[in-house]
Amino acid sequence: MKKSILLLAPLFFFLFCSCQEKKEAVFNTTIKEIPSPCKEGGVPNLFISENGTTYLSWVEYLNDTTDALVFSKLKNEKWSSPHTIATGSDWFVNWADFPSLVAYEDGGKSLAAHWLQTSAKGSYDYDVRVAQSMDGGRTWSKSFIPHRDGIPAEHGFVSMLPLSDNNIFATWLDGRNTKGEENEADAHGHGQGGAMTLRGAIFDKKGTLTQEVELDNRTCDCCQTSVALTDKGLIVAYRDRSEKEIRDIYIVRQVGEEWTSPQPIFNDDWKISGCPVNGPVIVAEDKNVAIAWFSAPEKKARVKIAFSKDSGANFSLPIRVDDGKPLGRVDIVMLSPNEALVSWLEEADEGAVIKAVRVNPKGKIGESFNIANSNAARQSGFPRMEKNKNQIIFAWTNADSISRVKTAVLDL
Template sequence: MTLGAVEPSLAPQLTVTADRALVSWIETQGRTSRLKFAERTPSGWSEPRTAASGDDLFTSWADVPSVFRLDAGTLVAQWLQTTDAAIDAYDVRLAFSKDQGRTWSAPTSPHHDGTKTQHGFASLFPAPGRGFGIVWLDGRAIETNAEKGNDNMSVRAATFDRDGKELGEALVDERACDCCPTAVAMTAAGPIAAFRDRSPDGVRDISVARRVNGEWTRPTTVHADGWQITACPVNGPAISARGRQVAVAWMTAKDDQGRAFAAFSSDAGATFDAPIRLDDAGSLGRVGIALVDDESAVASWIEFANQRAQLRIRRIDRSGARGAAQTVAGVGAERTSGYPRLARRGDELLLAWTETSDGRSKVQTAVAHW
């Protein structure tokens, strides 16, 4: 499916609200970066529009922006703005549009600590009353507790009303993996956030936290992989929800063997079933997942086989049954190929990824019917 992204482009993201899908990406020209987006229409993707631009946008293959549609029709864009390039410090920025992205509000931030640290890996989600929320990784403790040797990145969240007024900020987890993307989905019981946690001894497994009655629950582990690693693998989870059904996908590399898994929950993420292996030969992770009904999901991952990296998808059932894996495209094994994205819109499965070749990069998309 043709997308009006031009080279060089990177950092795709897909969001779906009430069967209306948006794809976003970054285009760079000289020192200027632009956050672009388009909407799925009956004839394909709409002409791209620009949500933010500047020479201070922080661009990353892993820490990507997004554009999200609220139920009331307002668009919300989130991206990163450099605050101190010398130390890779940046803030999350938010802006709103009430005219389909033609004009945007002055940007603001969901965090107000004022530290020149990293704030990023953000995920947007709808909130009651047609508002929205955002979850992000926050490095404020690194600066404020530097004399104590604190290197903790925390997970934080904030909620906003339909007019963009911030209603409050909350600490979700005081210590998480430094640079693995977060993911959020909406269940019938409220939002559920998935992220790579970090124990005091360096175990970095996937946890979830749920917002129940206005408060975030204590994080719980989806599955105890026991992956102990000294540095961040830059490989976050994916999550999808449908009523009280939840599916989470993730990558682990305990014993230096990369594998991709998914697990189902039928109680809005309070507990999870045993994990299901996604890959066949070995995985670089960078997973995606989309529930297609109450008993099954389609998952995506990057498989490394025969000296090639491939974006693959397969359908999995709660029972553990797996459909045949299908290759969507060849992708670069290097990190610049970024995170492929997977989302469901009605009976469509949408995919977006970055195609890289000879130092060039361009965001591509595809659609399949399940």
């Protein structure tokens, strides 16, 4: 008997050690709010440059008629004093169609930012405006328009991405076809006029436009676009719109010098007559791609994620990640090639909560956790998050009596 026990002892030791080695590392969920540089404003956005600089951009509400697009940089968990990019009294400032800032891949010397500026009297007549800085944001160039149709119509929901050749790719929703000789009234995706389109172009530091292209000739009218770069090329995600009013999430990919035809991520078959104002977010690391989106077919609201291991050519079946009452407004970052962090807005007993959860391609979902309290009102906007090395940075609009941007970090 003693001999048997001695023989089994090494086995027990091996099994015990194996179990200890496989024990999952504890994921920190402690959110640390950091003072925001915003006085009164909203619609924040985040960007991480190639050299590891975190940029926060937002619209500061100067008074009842004038707005300013400003930015700040994060260092040692403190935001720098805001720098003004542009100001205007004729801007189109919208809770869902917000400005952005990106940095060229030149060590942070050159920046580009966009905002929306009205172009005519129509409620949705506005252009995309892009300004650039060659001195790290101290001074900014005269703005230019990346679409050259010259038609007073809706142009917005812009996504910009720096490329390695000192160029920037931009994609946006383009409403040039919604206006015509027989349709001079506002057309915002409710059956009037032509369809909203998805377009793209590349611009350089001089503002020269090249490779202007229509990527999809019929899309949803007011859902955000998103763009990522895989090892094979660019991939753009957006909400499509069929003739039968099915509004599911689609992608187009750049393969070589050509763009693929639009393809669905998954056939949710969400039939809805108007725009849900809830776009997807796509991220990539080499061949690994993850996309998060909101859908509500038959009024069953869901936040989903799908993964690709082949640069977006094929995607897994979607994985539901919400807690049962999602409002959408998603974001996503890659924690590693095999894990992502998804955030969204979830309805709560009082208002709403910004939540996040880890998920991997095998369908393993972590415990969801709260980032901040919020509300379902449009004024609360779309929470944003980005990953910079071993830290997640969050930004959102706190829509109390005075609207302010709030920020927080999560150490990984």
